[in-house]
Amino acid sequence: MKLKFNFLILILVPFLLINKLIAQDDSREIRYNLKDYLLKIESIHKVKFSYSDSVVDKKFVTSDRSNSEIQSILSQLRKETSLKYEILKERYIIVTDFKLNNEYKYCGFIFDEKQKTPIESANVLVKRLRRGVSSNSHGFFGFNNITESDTLLISCLGFKSKTIFLKNLKKKKCVEIYLSKEITELEEVVVADYLSEGLQNQVDGSVVVSPQKLTAISGLTEPDIFQTIQFLPGINSPYETASDIFIRGGSPEQNLILFDGLKMYNASHLFGMISPFNPYTINDVKIYKGGTSVEYGNHVSGVVDIQTKKQIPNKIKGGIGANMTHFDAYLNVPIGKKIGVLVSGRRSLFDVFETPTFNNFSSKVFQNSVIGNNKPLIGSTYENKNDLNFFDIHTKITYDISNRDILTFSYLNIQNKLDYSFNTINSNRYVTKDHLKIKNLGISLKWNHEWSDNINHTISMHSSEYDSYYNYEGEFNFGTPYFQKALKTNFIRDNGLKVVVETKLNKKSAFLSGYEFLNTKLGFDINRVTTVNNGYFYDISDDQHNNLHSFFLNYSFNKKSKTILNLGVRVNYSSLSNKSFLSPRIHFEQEFLKNLFVKTSYEDKQQFVNQYFETHTSDFGLENQFWLLMDNSNALPILQNKQYTLGFIYRSDKNIFDIDLYKKVSSGVSSQTRGNMGNIQGVQEGTGEVTGIDVLLKKSFGSYVSWINYSYAKSTFNFPEVNGGRSFLSNLDITNNLQWTHNLKYKNLNVSFAWLYKTGTPYSLIDSVEDDGTFIVETLNSFRLPSYHRVDFSSSYEFSFDKLKRWNGRIGISLLNIFDTKNILFRKNKRVYNGENFESQIVDNISLGFTPNVVIRVFMR
Structure with missing residues (x-):
């Protein structure tokens, strides 16, 4: 309570001082x-x-x-x-x-x-x-x-x-x-400020986020991309993390996340609490919830396409900053008149010194894991060492070859590492060591060429690597000494080529056509060995590769932004399954009253790589999922999804009312994914369905903006051999999600405040436990946790060090969960052995408590 009081004083004192200064009367x-x-x-x-x-x-x-x-x-x-x-x-x-x-x-x-x-x-x-x-x-x-x-x-x-x-x-x-904010023909932008500055709606149904233009977002000290887009209707995180984005009921592994053309298989730091992309080097981010462009394939849910800055500056620009979890620096340097180099890096601070923010983050992340379960034992008998750190490095080179050619090269390296040891003090009676390392790195090369004012092409190539490595060693020197070892590795090598040609037919019509090739190599190895009970050993491993060929074509029509049509088709051929798939897409918008539009979309998509949960190393409690290639067999079906959308949008300079009704139908769903894990014995194939409504109501009052974001989404699964063949709710179904946000900008001061409400997630009660530990559940997910409530606050202030505004600074503060509300995020059942038989134990994952954060930045423009 004392900590919260101190931070409230920190907020109020500057306002009181400013008010006093303004009120002073100069009598001279x-x-x-x-x-x-x-x-x-x-x-x-x-x-x-x-x-x-x-x-x-x-x-x-x-x-x-x-x-x-x-x-x-x-x-x-x-x-x-x-x-x-x-x-x-x-x-x-x-x-x-x-x-x-x-x-x-x-x-x-x-x-x-x-x-x-x-x-x-x-x-x-x-x-x-x-x-x-x-x-x-x-x-x-x-x-x-x-x-x-x-x-x-x-x-x-x-x-x-x-x-x-x-x-x-x-x-x-x-x-x-x-x-002027007036819309020109064929211009993409329809609404300049969708929620706040830096969030903009497009005529193809997507939303573009420009981090550099964002005003304060409640709960954030930095313009974190993934946390920002959770303020859009239809996007949320049941895990209360930054990177675990659920878009209209689709789980995170079903999203396509691109960074300068690189596909991201790990888009997080600190087990999802922080996104791995420096927002100060990002130009814009395009998000699709439905009606996705035919350019994007190999996913069945949403798209997050991140593009970094490519403009060559006329002088050196950059910045450096730190908050209570990490520090970062970036530099944008011109080399001559035709080459620009952008370099950025971020690194964690908590392996150097701990902060209240990190302590809260780690308590949430490590709960119900080996690290969290061992914490109460630390003292006179046991000791531990927890070395956790992360970093990311990004480099981009832009070369203006001519007035019609631009060449860009990007390099990205994201790494997370955890070394944890737990042992008896001054002895090797009980010693365990856990080592986890996850990295995602890659390079991309893109060439843009204008053949004429009406024809241009983009040719891009990329090579991406993902590696996840976990190793466990345990030595137990009491009673009958024994040891255990476990290993889990998962790798992906993703190489691709993409050619896109844009042809403008006239002021109203255009064609987009192209070809994409993806070569994906993927493998895993899971093994365990122990000397207890005469010892046992198992080793499960596999590696595969797939060539994916895709052709796409799209016709767009835009009549003064009053009639908008995007009609496209994508054809995918997978060598692993030796099968072709048709993927039609459509987005249509028509103004029928002044400022009032009706809109509809349809899309049919496929995904050829998916993420499954494994239980062989689940006792560690962290990163238990791994990637697999889908070969369209019974065990590994290709995931397919169809989405239908119908909505209305009213937009004016100060008001927006946007409503979408949608339905998603999926086939090839596995029981070993995030929405089902823990409820179903064995591997089952079935179908999924999401029915939902997204609503946004925004009102502007000069520099004050308020909006209400509401989503209704009912997510169900059906597996013929499970739950008596009846449909049941997804583990992470959040039927109602409501956010009410307030933003105020006064000169260089930004203030944001938000209230969040969510329906609690479903859970199952175990009816009985069989002798081998199998759970018997009569009706899956028929109970629901209490509702979720949270209030967040953020404020930032910008200032200049010189009259020419060349050197600038920013200070900011954020308060997550101001009232320290205890929310249960999800509930699962754990199998435990009491010495005689197996029994079920309820395990709850608790939300983040009151968490302060501060930031200070210096940058030159």
Whole structure:
């Protein structure tokens, strides 16, 4: 309780100090706030001042001459504020900073035409050079190495692009450029701000997340990609983790996660609590919940496509930061005018020193594992050593070969390691050692070429490696001494080639066609040996490979974003099963009233690699799943899924109401996956079904935004030999999921607050236990845990170290589960032997308690 009180004081004190400073009265002289003074002048003289808030902030004038002639007023303002005031045509006056202007040959500010707010991260491209810069947090950009004959192309996701001819501008003049949110034909963006800044809806039904534009998200100190997308309806994590994403009832292994074209088989740090991708190097993330583009294959649930920055900067940019779990650094460096190098790295801190955040994370992760079960025994008799760490490294090289060719190379290395030992103090009477290492690394190469204004292609290649290694050794020197050893390895080698050709037929229609080849090699080895009871040994291993050939074609039609159609088909051939599969996709949207659209989609997808649970090393309690290739046999059926969606969306500048009704039907479902593990004896094949509704209601009140996100999803399975042939709920079914979020942005301060409610997950009661330990359950998952409640809070503040806003900083705080609510995430039954026979024991997994986190960052733009 004391810890929570201290953090609440940490939040309140800055606000009280700010309020006190604002309330102070300077009795020595009367000073007028420049911004208020300009508003008064506008009212009297019918003129319009245009400026960035950063330019007029903390500026004052000492006399009121607002009733004087406009030229006299401007003369007074120049002397007292040291700013530049230029009258353009009619009565339009631009206010800029002399120092800011003089540093560049050409410069400007980019603003939202309606909100009159600066646009950060807008792309300003020099057409001749095919390179450019991005606007900073105040909308500012500047150039030195360009000529009067150059043309600037200004674009930003969610806004209409604009072309600027420098010959029409004057040197040393900093212009203001306004971008409109109106939609152009064939432009992808439909809603600029779907939930908050940095979350945008697309005409193909996907949602794009831009981490650099995100405002505060409740419970987060950093813009973690996986935790952010859980604020979208239809996406949640029953495990209360970052990376275990369930999209419309589909489990995490059914999602396709791509990082610069690399397929991710391990997308987590700290057993799912942290995503392994540095958000400060990511340009955007595209998420599909339904109606997925034909470009994407080998999955049956959602798609998370992550693309890192590829723009070549005009100067060195970077940053460094730390929170209470890890630190990171990144650098974006131009090498000449045509090459840019982006480098980033992150590493855990908790193997150096422990923090309250890590202690809470580890308590949640290690509960009901060997590590958690041994913890109460640590003391005078036993001791342990827990060495846990992670790191990720990413490098990207962008080469602008010509004005029509761009070549990019990416390298990613993600590693997690755990070394745990438990033994009697100062003796080898009882010694156990567990070693776990998981890595996912890969390289990708992509070439974009424009044949003409209407035809372009993208050729990409990738090579990805996944390795999971677990080793256990136990030595027991009491009674009759014996030892045990266990080993589990799982590897994947994934190599691919993808060719995509985009052809624009006219202003309304376009074709996308392509071919993808995937060569997947996969193997596993599980063995155990012990000397107890005369010893025994087993070794289960296998390795396979599959060549997957896919052809796809899509036709798109967009009539002023009022009629939108994406009609496509993908054909997949699997060499392992020697079978072809047809995968049609469709997404349609039609406006039938102003701002009100009806939308529908259909997709049929297949997955040729899946994740199963194994019980041979389950006594460790961590990472008990492993990957297998599907050969379409009875034991390893190819997973297939069909999804139907019908919905409506109303959108305006300040309001969004979005509702989707959907149904998912799956075949080739195995009983040894996350939704069923622990309930069913043996391996069974069956079907799955999810029926759901996703609802989003968002309202904007200037800088304050509030939205309600509700999902209803009923997820059931049916196995003919199980539960009397009757359907039963998935282990991780969350029928109702409600989030109410509030975001407020005041100048450089961001505040976010959210309340989460979920239906408890189902569980089974064991009716009896047979002599061999087999559980007898009359009705599977007929009981449900209590409902889940949680309240989260986040706040961040940005500041600058210099007047040119080159060096900036950010401090932030997050509070997860403010009221320390104890939620049961899921319940399972554990088989125990009491010395005479087997019996069932209930094991609950408890949610994360009250968890604070803080972050501090320094970055240069």
